[in-house]
Amino acid sequence: MVARRRKPAAPGGTGAILSPPGYSAIPIKFSEKQRASHCLYVREHKIRAGAQSAWPERRTLFVLNVPPYCTEEHLSRLLWSCGPVQSVHLRAKPDLAEGPEEPRSKFFHPKPVPGFQVAYVVFQKPKAMLAALTLTGPLLVSTESEPVKTGVHKWIADYTDSVLDPEALRVEVDTFMEAYDRKIAEEEAKAKEEEGVPDEEGWVKVTRRGRRPVLPRTEAASLRVLEREKRKRARKELLNFYAWQHRETKMEHLAQxxxxxxxxxxxxxxxRAQRKFRPY
Incomplete structure (x- = not known):
């Protein structure tokens, strides 16, 4: 029996890494104990001609195949060797809006997406993004100086983070409500100018659109409107529903x-008999 020949290994103990067209592969490992490498596929983030993007050009790195255990902080630390990282944004899929979302709340945000994700890494300088395209690796996600918690330690950390700080929560809710009240006040001020709503003294600003009747926003007025609509629907209910009802309606109209x-x-x-008829 002839033994199979083994293929010669590439320098460093790893074979040639295949990557999608237009992407560069960066091998990473969870820790030193892990033998197999996981690959991140990276390329410069580009947009179509004529399109607008909030991601800065020539400084944004688009990353595919980000594993679940790799967070935004981990990605920032892995790529910091290429240059200062301004921000990292993880997404479940490529962002069609071509821009970062509003900052998520620490307390009110959806659960993280399980599975692999994509990332947008924004560097402070363009040369740092170019250096990231030439990384060889493998890079370590969990190191002795900055270990990634797993198992029971990760469960304890997640449980500790799930216990909310009442004071921090109150501050964030108050900040949100202040911004919401400010937005509502601006909308009401704009409505007063455009719709002619009476102000506190009862004066109405007349605009080109004209004055519109303003119904008092009281419970009694709402009940009266609902009752009027209910009576209107009752009068129209089953009116001329059948064909014979249409025929009878037409016959009554002709008779009248x-x-x-x-x-x-x-x-x-x-x-004419009274000689009062004058047609001309």
Whole structure:
């Protein structure tokens, strides 16, 4: 029996890494104990001609195949050797809006997406993004100086983070409500200018659009409107629903027209007899 020949290994103990067209592969490992490498596929983030993007050009790195255990902080630390990292944004899929979302709340945000994700890494300088395209690796996610918690330690850390700080929560809610009240006040001020809503003293600013009737926003007024709509629907309910109802309605209308025609003829004859009819 002839033994199979083994393929010669590449320098460093790893074979050639295949990557999608236009992407560069960066091998990473969870820790030194891990033998197999996981690959991140990176390229410069580019947009179509004529399109607008909030991601800065020539400084944004688009990353595919980000594993679940690799967070935004881990990605920032892995790529910091290429240059200062301004921000890292993880997404479940490529962002079609071509821009970062509003900052998420520490307390009110959806659960993290399980599975692999994509990332947008924004560097402070363009040369740092170019250096990231030439990384060889493998890079370590969990090191002795900055270990990644796993198992029971990760469960304890997640449970500790799930216990909310009442004071921090109150501050964030108050900040949100202040911004919300400010937004509502601006909308009401704009509505007063455009719609002619009476101000506190009862004066109405007349605009080109004209003055519109303003209903008092009280519970009694709302009940009256609902009752009026209910009566209107009741009058229209099942009106001329069947074909025979249509026929009877038409026949009654014709009978009323004939009756009115005969009455008009009699009135004209009476006026002729009294010599008061002057058609010309």
């Amino acid at each position: 027209l004939r009756k009115k025609f005969e009455e008009d003829k009699q009135r004209i004859e009476l006026m």
